[in-house]
Amino acid sequence: MSTLLFSDPVFRRHDTSRGHPECPERVDAVLDALSKPNFGALQRRIPSPATVDRLASVHERRHVEAVLQAIPAQGHAFLDGDTCVSPDSGNAALCGAGAVCEAVDEVAQGRADTAFCAVRPPGHHATADVAMGFCLFNNAAVAAAHALNAHGMNRVAILDFDVHHGNGTQDIVWSRPGILYVSSHQSPLYPGTGRASERGGSDNIVNMPLPPNSGSTEMRDAYGAVGLPALEAFQPDLIILSAGFDAHRLDPLAGLNWTEDDYAWLTKRVLDIADRLCGGRVVSTLEGGYHLGALGNSVAGHVRALMGASNSEDSC
Amino acid sequence: MFEFVSLRVDQYMSAPPVSVDPHTPLAEVEQLIEIHGFNGCPVVDADGRLLGMVTGFDLIKVCEIGPEALVPHYGAIMQRPVHGVMSPVPQTVDPELPLTRVLQRMIDHRITGLAVVDSDRLVGMITRRDVLRALRESSPAESSDPQEGSPS
Ligand SMILES: [Zn+2]
Numbered sequence: 001m002s003t004l005l006f007s008d009p010v011f012r013r014h015d016t017s018r019g020h021p022e023c024p025e026r027v028d029a030v031l032d033a034l035s036k037p038n039f040g041a042l043q044r045r046i047p048s049p050a051t052v053d054r055l056a057s058v059h060e061r062r063h064v065e066a067v068l069q070a071i072p073a074q075g076h077a078f079l080d081g082d083t084c085v086s087p088d089s090g091n092a093a094l095c096g097a098g099a100v101c102e103a104v105d106e107v108a109q110g111r112a113d114t115a116f117c118a119v120r121p122p123g124h125h126a127t128a129d130v131a132m133g134f135c136l137f138n139n140a141a142v143a144a145a146h147a148l149n150a151h152g153m154n155r156v157a158i159l160d161f162d163v164h165h166g167n168g169t170q171d172i173v174w175s176r177p178g179i180l181y182v183s184s185h186q187s188p189l190y191p192g193t194g195r196a197s198e199r200g201g202s203d204n205i206v207n208m209p210l211p212p213n214s215g216s217t218e219m220r221d222a223y224g225a226v227g228l229p230a231l232e233a234f235q236p237d238l239i240i241l242s243a244g245f246d247a248h249r250l251d252p253l254a255g256l257n258w259t260e261d262d263y264a265w266l267t268k269r270v271l272d273i274a275d276r277l278c279g280g281r282v283v284s285t286l287e288g289g290y291h292l293g294a295l296g297n298s299v300a301g302h303v304r305a306l307m308g309a310s311n312s313e314d315s316c
Numbered sequence: 317m318f319e320f321v322s323l324r325v326d327q328y329m330s331a332p333p334v335s336v337d338p339h340t341p342l343a344e345v346e347q348l349i350e351i352h353g354f355n356g357c358p359v360v361d362a363d364g365r366l367l368g369m370v371t372g373f374d375l376i377k378v379c380e381i382g383p384e385a386l387v388p389h390y391g392a393i394m395q396r397p398v399h400g401v402m403s404p405v406p407q408t409v410d411p412e413l414p415l416t417r418v419l420q421r422m423i424d425h426r427i428t429g430l431a432v433v434d435s436d437r438l439v440g441m442i443t444r445r446d447v448l449r450a451l452r453e454s455s456p457a458e459s460s461d462p463q464e465g466s467p468s
Contacts, residue, residue, distance in 0.1 A: 019319035252321040252414030290321065291414065
């Protein structure tokens with residue numbers, strides 16, 4: 001079983017201004033965790049940037065152009081109160097979307113089983129025409145559209161376990177029956193969307209709001225009863241994970257209490273389904289996660305599960 | 317303002333905390349609370365393990381007029397050891413917990429302060445005042461910036 005790791009120095013150069021929680025050190029924490037000897041089998045790749053055409057498959061073209069034009073030649077610019085860009089941000093965002101698309105190519109063509117993309121900025125708050133919540137382009141949605149358009153797939157599932165609701169992904173997926181969007185997230189919390197009653201144009205959206213202060217039990221119950229059965233029923237050809245690690249008990253931006261084991265548990269359940277339904281094809285892309293230690297440890301458990309639970313020494 | 321989210325309890329807690337042992341008379345506890353302006357005082361054993369908290373509320377409550385006396389015998393009551401009066405501590409926090417989470421707990425449970433515990437040992441106290449100081453110190457630029465909130 002082979003697993004790819006996409007990373008690029010440009011993800012570090014996306015400078016979000018001093019003290020910003022979505023900081024370059026997040027990538028360091030992830031790559032440090034994945035540099036341990038038990039990740040030696042990871043095949044490391046450097047992505048190419050996505051083209052504007054490719055982004056325009058889910059974003060409005062003038063929005064893509066406006067975002068790229070808003071990138072300052074020096075210093076910082078704020079696209080909203082939270083979302084900061086600097087000279088390398090456009091390149092980082094294009095390479096992030098490019099990484100997830102390339103991961104889809106590799107997995108779709110059988111050259112790898114699974115992939116993890118250690119990208120910044122994250123993507124799931126980016127709607128078809130708004131960059132917000134630290135996100136410029138919706139990496140997961142761009143990659144899902146790419147899988148449908150370029151690889152002749154009929155059904156792609158995006159499962160989003162970031163603590164925030166992926167309002168951008170929901171916006172893009174709403175009227176695309178070929179994509180299923182399953183999300184667990186704290187509610188109430190930013191950005192305020194993601195009620196269970198929001199179900200998409202063809203029942204292709206499954207929201208699992210979780211109450212503040214809830215933890216492993218509530219999370220495993222929700223996935224066991226709702227999220228995983230929905231994923232299975234959709235019979236996807238490929239599963240894309242919007243992998244945010246900010247539901248961790250130490251994360252400063254939210255109030256859920258997940259542990260490293262919960263991420264490994266969920267990833268293994270998803271891999272089980274992928275093995276049964278779609279040849280084990282899973283592509284994961286980094287979203288949030290703002291406690292550096294918790295992020296590193298959680299990504300380690302997640303990627304170990306992507307590399308094949310059967311080879312792993314731990315079982316949860 | 318962004319800096320606040322990266323701050324942790326151990327950067328803003330008072331440490332080492334003022335604490336008393338379980339045999340301390342209430343009179344002494346009352347004095348400590350008076351001098352330090354505390355809302356409460358942690359009670360620890362000889363090894364520094366947190367046994368409970370005693371608050372102004374506990375001191376008032378022990379003076380409640382009950383069936384055994386017509387008036388509260390304040391002088392005698394204040395000679396009692398604190399261990400019979402202190403309250404159990406329903407929740408403590410880790411030194412590495414983000415202050416954003418402490419802030420949320422203070423709101424959720426309407427509490428003024430939390431004991432900071434590291435492997436059973438009391439290592440500090442974190443209060444509303446500490447959290448407000450962290451908020452203030454982590455956003456000096458914004459508070460003095462008249463342009464705040466205007467679109468860029
Ligand atoms: Zn998030």
